[in-house]
Amino acid sequence: xxxxxxxxxxxxxxxxxxxxxxxxxxxxxxxxxxxxxxxxxxxxxxxxxxxxxxxxxxxxxxxxxxxxxxxxxxxxxxxxxxxxxxxxxxxxxxxxxxxxxxxxxxxxxxxxxxxxxxxxxxxxxxxxxxxxxxxxxxxxxx
Amino acid sequence: xxxxxxxxxxxxxxxxxxxxxxxxxxxxxxxxxxxxxxxxxxxxxxxxxxxxxxxxxxxxxxxxxxxxxxxxxxxxxxxxxxxxxxxxxxxxxxxxxxxxxxxxxxxxxxxxxxxxxxxxxxxxxxxxxxxxxxxxxxxxxx
Amino acid sequence: xxxxxxxxxxxxxxxxxxxxxxxxxxxxxxxxxxxxxxxxxxxxxxxxxxxxxxxxxxxxxxxxxxxxxxxxxxxxxxxxxxxxxxxxxxxxxxxxxxxxxxxxxxxxxxxxxxxxxxxxxxxxxxxxxxxxxxxxxxxxxx
Amino acid sequence: xxxxxxxxxxxxxxxxxxxxxxxxxxxxxxxxxxxxxxxxxxxxxxxxxxxxxxxxxxxxxxxxxxxxxxxxxxxxxxxxxxxxxxxxxxxxxxxxxxxxxxxxxxxxxxxxxxxxxxxxxxxxxxxxxxxxxxxxxxxxxx
Numbered sequence: 085x086x087x088x089x090x091x092x093x094x095x096x097x098x099x100x101x102x103x104x105x106x107x108x109x110x111x112x113x114x115x116x117x118x119x120x121x122x123x124x125x126x127x128x129x130x131x132x133x134x135x136x137x138x139x140x141x142x143x144x145x146x147x148x149x150x151x152x153x154x155x156x157x158x159x160x161x162x163x164x165x166x167x168x169x170x171x172x173x174x175x176x177x178x179x180x181x182x183x184x185x186x187x188x189x190x191x192x193x194x195x196x197x198x199x200x201x202x203x204x205x206x207x208x209x210x211x212x213x214x215x216x217x218x219x220x221x222x223x224x225x226x
Numbered sequence: 227x228x229x230x231x232x233x234x235x236x237x238x239x240x241x242x243x244x245x246x247x248x249x250x251x252x253x254x255x256x257x258x259x260x261x262x263x264x265x266x267x268x269x270x271x272x273x274x275x276x277x278x279x280x281x282x283x284x285x286x287x288x289x290x291x292x293x294x295x296x297x298x299x300x301x302x303x304x305x306x307x308x309x310x311x312x313x314x315x316x317x318x319x320x321x322x323x324x325x326x327x328x329x330x331x332x333x334x335x336x337x338x339x340x341x342x343x344x345x346x347x348x349x350x351x352x353x354x355x356x357x358x359x360x361x362x363x364x365x366x367x368x
Numbered sequence: 369x370x371x372x373x374x375x376x377x378x379x380x381x382x383x384x385x386x387x388x389x390x391x392x393x394x395x396x397x398x399x400x401x402x403x404x405x406x407x408x409x410x411x412x413x414x415x416x417x418x419x420x421x422x423x424x425x426x427x428x429x430x431x432x433x434x435x436x437x438x439x440x441x442x443x444x445x446x447x448x449x450x451x452x453x454x455x456x457x458x459x460x461x462x463x464x465x466x467x468x469x470x471x472x473x474x475x476x477x478x479x480x481x482x483x484x485x486x487x488x489x490x491x492x493x494x495x496x497x498x499x500x501x502x503x504x505x506x507x508x509x510x
Numbered sequence: 511x512x513x514x515x516x517x518x519x520x521x522x523x524x525x526x527x528x529x530x531x532x533x534x535x536x537x538x539x540x541x542x543x544x545x546x547x548x549x550x551x552x553x554x555x556x557x558x559x560x561x562x563x564x565x566x567x568x569x570x571x572x573x574x575x576x577x578x579x580x581x582x583x584x585x586x587x588x589x590x591x592x593x594x595x596x597x598x599x600x601x602x603x604x605x606x607x608x609x610x611x612x613x614x615x616x617x618x619x620x621x622x623x624x625x626x627x628x629x630x631x632x633x634x635x636x637x638x639x640x641x642x643x644x645x646x647x648x649x650x651x652x
Binding site for chain 3: 533534535537538539540542543566568569570571572573574575576578579626629
């Protein structure tokens with residue numbers, strides 16, 4: 085499926101039974117693995133999975149809005165883009181769609197590259213930054 | 227432990243091994259069950275668990291900020307309060323502390339009372355609203 | 369990948385970050401969604417997803433053996449077959465492989481078709497049984 | 511609550527909303543964190559949490575039987591005991607009860623002490639073994 089602008093990338097998954105709760109829909113905290121899945125596939129496409137770095141990205145902030153419920157076995161198309169990349173942090177946006185273009189969930193996540201032991205911020209390497217700027221355009225660095 | 231103002235209620239849980247991830251800390255999406263736990267215990271204390279309603283609360287929006295990592299077996303004190311109660315929706319705030327007063331995570335959640343089949347908003351019953359206004363004070367209805 | 373006999377069907381997934389734990393490998397309780405995924409895809413291929421039934425399958429018993437650890441982003445090929453189908457219950461076997469034919473986990477699950485409200489066993493409909501017997505061979509009914 | 515013989519220890523938890531699935535009951539794969547919880551509390555009581563070891567315990571095999579469903583907010587009393595302790599492995603048994611003595615789930619788990627990097631078995635230290643043999647009786651070493 086073509087992603088909705090400004091998104092240029094999406095990955096499709098499916099609701100597992102273990103994602104549902106007693107209200108018969110996906111538990112609100114079980115969208116995070118879908119976001120991870122889309123973020124990882126985005127990284128894979130931009131060949132960022134193999135970038136060596138002294139640190140790891142950790143979650144700093146997340147906002148989620150729930151628009152429509154998803155149910156067992158629903159296909160979910162998770163669109164993802166980088167909205168901003170700074171010196172040590174990166175902000176992703178997500179939009180998850182059900183079939184027939186029904187918007188289920190939108191989200192924003194800001195991750196920081198840190199030294200895992202010290203939890204101090206590290207500079208995001210150029211080899212990670214460059215493919216993102218090329219793919220999303222120079223405004224992500226604004 | 228006494229809750230930090232403006233919080234007046236907290237519930238304490240502990241990090242299970244299944245809450246951790248390969249970074250050695252609590253996975254960012256595994257704080258949601260801690261928030262649920264604190265919200266339920268808050269409801270239990272205000273005797274809201276037995277309020278009959280035609281609908282159920284569903285998540286509408288959530289913001290989370292991650293301040294410090296929690297690790298396996300850490301005790302976590304989750305403070306919770308109602309920040310605002312409207313006609314059909316309710317907004318909770320959370321602050322989760324590790325030992326020695328280290329702030330781990332803060333969050334805001336807005337839930338809407340809906341008819342589960344139609345997903346249409348319902349009026350929050352007075353029997354649910356009144357104990358909250360009594361406990362938190364009249365500003366929650368502002 | 370060709371399934372290892374007696375398996376004739378497999379579905380491939382990938383380890384998400386949320387599946388890992390602080391030992392750096394997949395948490396032992398996070399293989400269950402992989403088994404569900406393979407069971408659902410097996411059902412989909414045999415066109416069992418659309419079989420109408422008065423009840424639902426619930427888990428009755430499970431055995432799991434852990435042979436080798438899986439790590440973040442590992443592809444996992446989950447082989448699944450029906451080992452036995454009785455009047456009201458069905459037994460699945462699973463074998464999950466990492467790359468280069470490394471066996472990660474094997475499992476057996478027995479589910480019973482029940483009326484969800486009463487939890488009483490129901491007869492598995494022929495429209496569900498027949499495609500399985502055709503696919504696996506008559507010994508599954510022995 | 512007094513544990514049912516041969517169990518001599520139990521820990522009580524409660525079903526969180528995130529533990530439920532679309533059948534309205536606890537998802538079969540969400541009992542594992544309850545078992546972990548009981549195992550950890552058993553270790554804490556026997557002062558095994560502070561035993562230093564060169565390795566960590568990893569899951570080798572698990573059997574679970576599901577007898578009755580648990581629902582949101584149900585208290586669950588998880589009884590746990592060591593059934594056998596060998597040179598490098600240890601077998602726990604679990605029985606989880608709902609209120610009014612309703613047996614929900616029984617399980618057996620065998621864990622092996624390993625060097626996490628090499629995954630080779632290590633000898634369980636006497637400082638870990640001795641308190642268990644004292645608590646459960648000498649037959650656990652048979």
